[in-house]
Amino acid sequence: MDHGPARERILDAAEELFYARGIQAVGMDAVRSASGVTLRRLYQLFPSKGALVEAYLLRRDARWRGALASYVDAVDGPAGERVLAVFDWLGRWFAEPGFRGCAFVNSFGELGGTAPEVAEAARGHKEAFRRYVGELVAEAGGSGATGAHIALLAEGAITTAALTGSSGPAGEAREAARLLLAAAPR
Incomplete structure (x- = not known):
């Protein structure tokens, strides 16, 4: 079947x-x-509903990170531009109709304390995103700390965009990331 x-x-x-x-x-x-x-x-x-929620989150993770990577991979320019492209992609996502922030943060907020599979999926998604941004920053010559800082900027932009209903936080975080990359020790 x-x-x-x-x-x-x-x-x-x-x-x-x-x-x-x-x-x-x-x-x-x-x-x-x-x-x-x-x-x-x-x-x-x-x-069970728990099995459905877990499958939903795992598929969403693969799709979300895949779409981001495809966008960033299409950037033709210096490695630093690929880092900044993360924020360009986020801005497009924030402007989509129905944007409600991060599905993983939302799910964790609802069920993370009572559903270990939700907590694990959310943590896995965030760690994979942080690693991805760190790899982009390393390719641009930045340190691991700079990568962590830039990932936190992206996370803050996602939350702020969800709360304000604006795509503006992507541009603000992009500028802060640009400044961090420029000031990062090589």
Whole structure:
């Protein structure tokens, strides 16, 4: 039995609903209805809501980081421009309709204390992002500390953009990252 298309429809529906409304506000019946699968099929593929949430977060992580890397990889210029491109990509993301901040922070805030799989997915996502930014900064000649600082700028921009409903924090954080790169010991 091919579960691929049904699984993808369920994950698409879960991602849209969980991100827009929050995980606790969305029941399995809402996911079933939005995905067009039977409740039986839903539970065959995801035996619990926790399993669905974990699959949603893991897929979102891969997609989010993949989209960011594709954007940054397309930058033709010095390594420092690739670092700054992270903030350009964030600005585009912040301007998307329905932007609600970081799905991992939102999920952790809702369930992190009671759902170890959510906490692990959120921590894994943040650590992978921090490593990625650190690698970009290292390619630009910056130190590990500078990479950590720039990753924190990006995280702050994500949170501020979510709270203010503005894409402006991406540009502000980009400028701060530019200054950090310029001042970084080589």
